[in-house]
Amino acid sequence: MRRFAVLLLAGIAVAHAGTPQRIVSLSPHATELLFSVGAGDRVVAVSESCDFPEAARRLPKVSGYRGTNIEAVIALKPDLVVAWPGGNRAADLDALRRLGVRVYESELNTLGSILAEARHFSEWAGDDDSRRTAMRLAGEATAQIIALQRRYGDSKRVKVFYQLGAGRLFTLSDRHVVGEALSVCGAENVFGRLPLPAPEVSSEAVLAAKPDAVLVADPGSLAAVREQWKSARLFDARVADARVLGVDGARLHRPTLRTFAAVQTLCESIDRVRQTLR
Secondary structure, X not given: OOOXXXXXXXXXXXXXXXXXXXXXXXXXXXXXXXXXXXXXXHEEEEEOOOOOOHHXXXXXXXXEOOEEOHHHHHHOOOOEEEEOOOOOOHHHHHXXXXXXXXXXXXXXXXXXXHHHHHHHHHHHHOOHHHHHHHHHHHHHHHHHHHHHHHHHOOOOOEEEEEEOOOOOOEOOOXXXXXXXXXXXXXXXXXXXXOOOOOOEOOHHHHHHHOOOEEEEOOHHHHHHHHHHHHHHOOOOOOOHHHHEEEOOHHHHHOOOOOHHHHHHHXXXXXXXXXXXXX
């Protein structure tokens, strides 16, 4: 089992000269982290998918699924653009760099990297209080994950299929932060070793994997997914509903400080399944 304390040491923070005064954030997770550590007042624009906190919703939107509006970004005269390589077009980021805009790429795929990024972003807030707040929040999250790991990490392993929603069967592998969260909770991701972060699998593959539980990342799809696996007879009819559970995918998938509370709830859900396997 991977140990969180080790991962925490592998933070991805990269130092930049100078404290940015005008930040454009093109990533929902970066926007949320910036506000969490006191640098939100320096954010002058965001992407369309930046919906938390409420203050971020009121900022100009300069990016969306069609790409980034380069002219709109330049007009805001940012001294830093925070981008997400997995969600922003490389061509757009290259264009910004060619125009002299400093671009910082934030790609977080471990719990430790979330905390390292929070600490790094707090340096951009430009005051000691923000840095101390970030350190406190990071310390609390670290203690929380270590406690969960001690409580559940060496328990009976629960084999889980992590399903993103109803319909086509998309899941998350261990290349995504959810894979680490499942490990902390003492669960085995049955498709964790697949090479893509969000692969599509077949119902036959799920049946062959024989998971102990299905975790549904979209609670609104829970009823449909339960019917889906009842029809496929994945579980005995007497326990089928108890083995298909809804989890907080919105917080688990977006790597921010809110992710850690979602991991605790995830562990509790998995442990309820564990109790039925004894």
